[in-house]
Amino acid sequence: MTTKVIQEFDGYNDIIRDIEACRKYGVAYTFDKDSVDQYINRLHPPQLRLRVSDIIEETPSSKTLRLVSQDHYLPPFQAGQYIALVLEIGAIRTSRPYSISSAPNQTGYYDITVRRVEGGLVSSYLLDEVKRGDILESSGPAGNFYHSPLFHSRTMVCLAGGSGITPFMSMIREVVECGLDRTVYLLYGNKGLEDAIFHDVLHDISERFENIHYLPVIENPPDGYEGHAGLITGNLIAGTLGDLRDKTFYLCGPQEMYDFCIPEVEKLDVPARRIRKEVYGAPVSICDYPGWPQEIRADDVFTVEVHGTATVEARASEPLLVALEKKGIVVPSLCRSGECSMCRVKILSGKVFQPAGALVRKSDRQFGYVHSCVSYPLEDLEVLI
Amino acid sequence: MEGYDVVVIGAGNGGLTASASLAQKGLNVLLLERHNIPGGCATSFCRGRFEFEVALHQLSGMGTSDKPGPLRLMLGSLGVLDDLEFVEMSDLYRVVVPDGLDVKLKADRSQVVEGLHRLFPQEREGIERFFDLCYRYANQMLAAFYFRDPDISRKKYPALYEYAFKNAKEVLDELFSDPLLKAVLSVYWGFLGLPPDRLAFPYLAMLFFTFIEFKPFHIRGGSQALSNAMVNKLLSNGGTVRFNCGVKRIIVENGAVQGIITQNGDQIPARYVVSNASQVSTYVELIDPEHVPGEALREMRGRSLSPSAFVVFMGFDREPGELGITDSTSFILSHTDITDLPYNQMRKLDINSDLMVLSCYDVADPQFSPQGACQVALVTLKFAEPWLRIPPTQYARAKYRCAEAMLSRVEEIYPDLRKHIEEIEVATPLTHMRYLGHPGGAIYGFEHHTKDALFFQPSRRSPIKGLYFASGWVGDAGFQTTLQSGASAAKGIIRELEHNGGTQ
Numbered sequence: 001m002t003t004k005v006i007q008e009f010d011g012y013n014d015i016i017r018d019i020e021a022c023r024k025y026g027v028a029y030t031f032d033k034d035s036v037d038q039y040i041n042r043l044h045p046p047q048l049r050l051r052v053s054d055i056i057e058e059t060p061s062s063k064t065l066r067l068v069s070q071d072h073y074l075p076p077f078q079a080g081q082y083i084a085l086v087l088e089i090g091a092i093r094t095s096r097p098y099s100i101s102s103a104p105n106q107t108g109y110y111d112i113t114v115r116r117v118e119g120g121l122v123s124s125y126l127l128d129e130v131k132r133g134d135i136l137e138s139s140g141p142a143g144n145f146y147h148s149p150l151f152h153s154r155t156m157v158c159l160a161g162g163s164g165i166t167p168f169m170s171m172i173r174e175v176v177e178c179g180l181d182r183t184v185y186l187l188y189g190n191k192g193l194e195d196a197i198f199h200d201v202l203h204d205i206s207e208r209f210e211n212i213h214y215l216p217v218i219e220n221p222p223d224g225y226e227g228h229a230g231l232i233t234g235n236l237i238a239g240t241l242g243d244l245r246d247k248t249f250y251l252c253g254p255q256e257m258y259d260f261c262i263p264e265v266e267k268l269d270v271p272a273r274r275i276r277k278e279v280y281g282a283p284v285s286i287c288d289y290p291g292w293p294q295e296i297r298a299d300d301v302f303t304v305e306v307h308g309t310a311t312v313e314a315r316a317s318e319p320l321l322v323a324l325e326k327k328g329i330v331v332p333s334l335c336r337s338g339e340c341s342m343c344r345v346k347i348l349s350g351k352v353f354q355p356a357g358a359l360v361r362k363s364d365r366q367f368g369y370v371h372s373c374v375s376y377p378l379e380d381l382e383v384l385i
Numbered sequence: 386m387e388g389y390d391v392v393v394i395g396a397g398n399g400g401l402t403a404s405a406s407l408a409q410k411g412l413n414v415l416l417l418e419r420h421n422i423p424g425g426c427a428t429s430f431c432r433g434r435f436e437f438e439v440a441l442h443q444l445s446g447m448g449t450s451d452k453p454g455p456l457r458l459m460l461g462s463l464g465v466l467d468d469l470e471f472v473e474m475s476d477l478y479r480v481v482v483p484d485g486l487d488v489k490l491k492a493d494r495s496q497v498v499e500g501l502h503r504l505f506p507q508e509r510e511g512i513e514r515f516f517d518l519c520y521r522y523a524n525q526m527l528a529a530f531y532f533r534d535p536d537i538s539r540k541k542y543p544a545l546y547e548y549a550f551k552n553a554k555e556v557l558d559e560l561f562s563d564p565l566l567k568a569v570l571s572v573y574w575g576f577l578g579l580p581p582d583r584l585a586f587p588y589l590a591m592l593f594f595t596f597i598e599f600k601p602f603h604i605r606g607g608s609q610a611l612s613n614a615m616v617n618k619l620l621s622n623g624g625t626v627r628f629n630c631g632v633k634r635i636i637v638e639n640g641a642v643q644g645i646i647t648q649n650g651d652q653i654p655a656r657y658v659v660s661n662a663s664q665v666s667t668y669v670e671l672i673d674p675e676h677v678p679g680e681a682l683r684e685m686r687g688r689s690l691s692p693s694a695f696v697v698f699m700g701f702d703r704e705p706g707e708l709g710i711t712d713s714t715s716f717i718l719s720h721t722d723i724t725d726l727p728y729n730q731m732r733k734l735d736i737n738s739d740l741m742v743l744s745c746y747d748v749a750d751p752q753f754s755p756q757g758a759c760q761v762a763l764v765t766l767k768f769a770e771p772w773l774r775i776p777p778t779q780y781a782r783a784k785y786r787c788a789e790a791m792l793s794r795v796e797e798i799y800p801d802l803r804k805h806i807e808e809i810e811v812a813t814p815l816t817h818m819r820y821l822g823h824p825g826g827a828i829y830g831f832e833h834h835t836k837d838a839l840f841f842q843p844s845r846r847s848p849i850k851g852l853y854f855a856s857g858w859v860g861d862a863g864f865q866t867t868l869q870s871g872a873s874a875a876k877g878i879i880r881e882l883e884h885n886g887g888t889q
Contacts, residue, residue, distance in 0.1 A: 002530070002840065005529075005537045006549070006840045008539065008546065009545070010546060010547050010551075011551065011835075014550075015835060015836050018836045022687035022688070022836070023683050023684065023686050023687035026687045026688070026689075027685075027686055027688070028686065029665045029682075029685055029686070029824070030669050030674070030682065032669070033670060035824070036818055036822055036823070036824055039818065040815070040818060040819045042777045043777055043780060043815065044819055075777060076777050076778045076780065076781070107778075144432060144810075148785075148809055149785050150789060150792065150806070150811075151803060151806040151809055272807065273805065273806065332421065332629050339431070342421050343421075344421050344422065344628070359431035360431075361422075361429055361431060361436055361606075361609055361613075362607075362609075362610070363606045363607070363609050363610035363612075363613040364422075364609075364613065366468075366606070366610070366613065367613045367614070367616075367617050369613075384620075
């Protein structure tokens with residue numbers, strides 16, 4: 001009936017002629033089959049296959065793995081971004097994010113620099129088992145820790161701790177190799193001088209380029225050490241920089257470093273909007289985290305029923321994601337620090353502990369979704385993946 | 386592999402309402418979503434202490450509980466209203482011309498008319514007639530087609546017969562002489578995707594009518610809250626949802642849907658498939674060519690892709706008032722051309738005097754961002770084509786250059802903006818392409834020229850038996866319409882099942 005009615009509407013015949021012409025001579029969408037994925041793959045391929053082309057010893061506890069593409073293409077990234085390696089170690093399929101330490105102005109290879117974590121499953125595997133020629137699977141580059149020319153200052157104050165140096169290495173390489181109009185102050189904290197990754201490279205760059213300032217800060221320096229000893233304090237920062245205005249602060253390192261350094265920077269009246277912080281994995285000892293319920297002990301074990309599939313046991317001090325992975329249950333993950341929401345699951349029953357700072361959407365909280373990489377069981381759980 | 390009554394592909398607005406409605410009716414429903422989060426456009430993302438709203442600027446069709454609009458009624462029947470809070474906006478929009486006019490249009494018929502009278506006294510009569518026409522058109526349209534008048538005639542519905550196939554500019558030209566007023570009254574084309582000389586007038590008329598009658602709304606917690614509430618309802622009605630699970634193929638045999646194959650290769654039988662993916666990828670990528678009906682391809686050939694968008698999301702460490710932001714929805718207008726210039730601007734990479742909208746959710750809902758902070762989405766429409774030609778290594782640079790141009794533009798109106806940016810994220814047409822999977826990153830499905838208006842759109846029911854569409858690709862785009870598209874696809878399936886005798 002509608003068709004009959006609209007035939008009497010003013011202008012109907014012209015429109016019908018237009019429609020007929022367009023259908024005859026219009027867009028052949030079939031020609032563009034798969035083009036959306038193809039275009040997107042240039043920037044964001046769903047996965048990369050990487051070959052270890054070189055392994056470089058950096059310090060007694062760290063190595064750089066130089067990774068080339070097995071598929072002849074590595075997508076561009078912004079200095080400071082990471083890739084997540086997806087690994088199968090024994091029966092466990094897991095992933096770990098590593099900041100790319102090579103410069104973004106070339107994508108012939110990505111360097112990732114791995115430091116040994118005491119008892120760390122993945123770092124031991126990468127440092128002890130992986131050899132030249134091995135093929136690794138990874139995500140494309142991701143992450144939000146990079147210089148934004150839209151609102152960051154041209155002067156970057158980088159505070160690094162331990163392996164947190166890697167994104168800064170990429171940023172500094174880009175600045176010097178591309179001749180960018182930026183000044184970098186890098187304060188790099190380590191327990192001992194021998195732990196400082198890239199020390200010689202950084203020292204050399206800072207000698208050659210007057211816009212790069214490198215200050216190693218050693219907590220337990222050897223006798224007679226003439227550099228800065230102790231921690232990265234507000235006084236040290238203020239003394240190094242002089243004027244604190246119009247500078248953007250970037251922090252990358254372990255949680256203890258943030259706990260110490262952020263208040264130090266804030267004491268200098270640096271507004272929070274000028275302090276950028278990279279995520280750095282789940283807290284190491286969650287039971288010491290503020291708000292952890294005292295009655296729950298690290299080795300308390302709870303059962304986790306995965307709705308409709310399996311039941312696994314999980315320790316209170318272990319992220320839910322890890323407990324699931326150990327039983328061969330794969331939940332996609334990327335940042336493993338609570339930021340990216342890849343490992344989002346719904347808690348159907350039971351309680352979990354979530355440290356502050358996990359970027360969970362408001363309505364996810366309302367409907368019981370958590371990021372399983374930073375959620376710790378406090379009771380028996382039922383979860384929906 | 387376990388079979389389902391219905392598999393719904395995609396958890397965008399249409400997929401969500403379709404699956405929630407079907408599960409409510411007792412059907413065994415499986416909803417599949419490629420991403421880790423439901424919503425499609427109706428989603429949010431977190432940066433620092435901000436949760437950014439991705440796509441919802443003004444929700445239409447809500448109304449109040451005393452005077453409910455069609456969308457409120459639909460959400461009510463799905464049972465999600467108790468999980469959500471809606472925030473009413475008192476204004477339609479503000480239009481700012483840098484160094485020129487600054488006007489606010491209230492979401493109230495007499496106030497909007499009065500306000501415009503004051504600024505455009507010589508256009509007094511035209512202003513009255515314009516809103517009168519929008520109302521007459523909308524009322525006639527609803528009476529004739531929504532309430533299904535069995536006896537439609539030109540005598541009963543003169544506005545419908547005269548204006549259904551006119552474009553918006555023809556109507557504006559008929560009523561006004563001041564080009565500035567024409568531009569001010571047609572900025573909503575930014576929410577529809579086509580400049581007024583190409584856009585079917587009924588879209589503009591219906592939008593004014595529905596925003597004035599039922600007011601523009603925002604959702605507390607953003608559109609993600611609505612998407613999450615919908616999934617929650619699906620689950621509590623016994624439905625199943627799988628995230629991180631794309632669909633590779635819709636299996637068709639003898640002209641009828643048999644099921645789907647997921648990206649991981651799982652084959653899942655189903656009697657019905659509702660596609661919330663674009664109509665283009667449904668026919669071109671998900672179904673083997675020999676099963677795609679020629680008539681469907683021919684129909685699609687006649688349509689063109691709508692623009693995508695370039696968006697700068699910003700979080701500030703100040704409240705809106707401290708930045709000079711006084712309105713929820715502000716259009717920034719830099720010229721009064723409503724014909725080829727804006728269309729050509731959308732086809733270019735660079736951003737100059739393009740029409741922009743600045744939405745600040747914290748104005749109507751001070752709890753939207755953390756205390757003492759606020760967020761803004763700054764949007765302009767852009768086609769993806771020039772972005773596809775950028776070599777990958779130049780992409781970030783182009784993105785920053787365009788964002789910078791947009792920022793400088795709004796700084797003319799809000800000079801303190803940049804000083805207080807705490808977070809920023811930029812989405813280009815490629816970003817929309819990536820997250821929506823739409824060809825050309827199109828955010829409004831196909832373009833809505835007069836020839837593509839309502840009456841000429843294909844049915845939600847594909848010629849392939851058992852396949853339904855629920856999206857802005859078959860039907861109109863926008864939140865209200867895509868949400869309704871899923872509900873009506875569900876209705877179609879229920880009706881078909883009842884007709885075939887029983888739901889099992």
